[in-house]
Amino acid sequence: MENAYSLWKKGLSGSHHVWGKVELDKMGKVDMTIFPHEKHPLINKIGKFFGIGHLDQQIRLLGSLKKFDILYSPYSKSNTKLLLLLKVLGLFKKPIVVTIHQPFWQGKNENPLYRSLSRFYILNYDACIFLSEPLMKKTISLLNISEKDAKKKFSLAQWGPDITYLDKFSRNPLPFESCEYFISAGHTDRDFETLIEAFRGLDYKLWIFCTPKSIPKTLDIPPNVTVNWEVTRSYDLIPFYQKSIAILIPLKYPEHKEGCQGMTSLQDVVSFSKPVIMTRNPCLNLDIEKEGIGKYVGMYDVQDWKNQLTIFASKKSCWVKMSENSRQLFETKFNSEIFAAHLEKVLLATYKKKSV
Structure with missing residues (x-):
């Protein structure tokens, strides 16, 4: 602390x-x-x-x-x-x-x-x-x-x-056309392996930020995926979040350990007024689909990820609406x-x- x-x-x-x-x-x-x-x-x-x-x-x-x-x-x-x-x-x-x-x-x-x-x-x-x-x-x-x-x-x-601290970084978010890649950051119960497979063969880029202990086990990482385990401070991740299309939260855990996995990453979602795609977690207090800020995918479901990634990267109107909802959620109840x-x-x- x-x-x-x-x-x-x-x-x-x-x-x-x-x-x-x-x-x-x-x-x-x-x-x-x-x-x-x-x-x-x-x-x-x-x-x-x-x-x-x-x-x-x-x-x-x-x-x-x-x-x-x-x-x-x-x-x-x-x-x-x-x-x-x-x-x-x-x-x-x-x-x-x-x-x-x-x-x-x-x-x-x-x-x-x-x-x-x-x-x-x-x-x-x-x-x-x-x-x-x-x-x-x-x-x-x-x-x-x-x-x-x-x-x-x-x-x-x-x-x-922290709405006071992060407001200066998210007050003027980049337009859809200026966002260059998807981003996924975290280390607890993360399923980067499934996410990497989803990006294999797609035209979109992915940045993964993890810790040395949570480096993906995938050996043949495709060229459109970059894995970084050296940038760990939230402050240093800010420019990467700002240029992202959406924040991705891939999760894997047994049912008996089901808790608030992904909660910290959701802080970044609303902080930067971004849409989100994440593995469904019924234990989270925030329902991203009801709030209109993102979509759920099934655990280990590569095709589900591919489908949602394609939609998020191509439909500007959906992206804009989710970004607006994300900002409003930050200001009013999160x-x-x-x-x-x-x-x-x-x-x-x-x-x-x-x-x-």
Whole structure:
């Protein structure tokens, strides 16, 4: 988080990667401090061995309990596993507020005991902000959470991009005729292999931006596809997004891991007023077809990709309408200020309950 905050202060990243802090600072009712992520790497290595991520941060935080009223963790159990265990045992008294954007239950394990443990743990959080209504409903159903507990603990908010930061880059988007290629950037559960096959034999160009760990496994990459794993900062991707025809989000994951995959890339879609083609993900809170900003394709469906790519690259009127809808979505219901307003409401309500 401190790295994301530093990039924002330097003008190299949007505030949404700091998950509400920047907006809360401006609003003035909540004083949020970023707790340093890592001081003793060895402790994290030990924690990883025992299946506890970010152990160093959690241990150090125990020595700073007097400095805060509420612990807010945008990555829920990945950053709070030890603290949540201590909370279950009655040894950690501070309220914990989290955002949830991935499945909380015990993976594909259908064992009732695992589901009961998952329900027990998630209800020990003081407040859970789900970033997806389908994911929230699925969690309530699979973990058999009562309506009373869900109403008391759960709420819904759409995480959105920094409208102030990105407006200067998307205020005057390029016309259809000046857009040169398609772009796909990301690394979590990405299916670049299917996307590459879809572009094989087409006249359109594709830029893929990934990390060294998510480089496509395809060996014979066609000449109209460029793969780059060196440009990773969002700021450096801006000129590439600006010249793109549409943003592509190819996904692959087993059903039991279905969560908010592709959500971060959708931030870029609305930020740059672009249309989008993406693998269907029913767990996302945003329906790109209902919002009129893009089209879904089936998982691993090369021909489906080819069909949509041809339409997007040739039909200017559809492209213009989707771009306009994308911009309107950014301004009215999918941005960082709307997310922060809900976060502030949850934090203040949690503080009020704590003080009673």
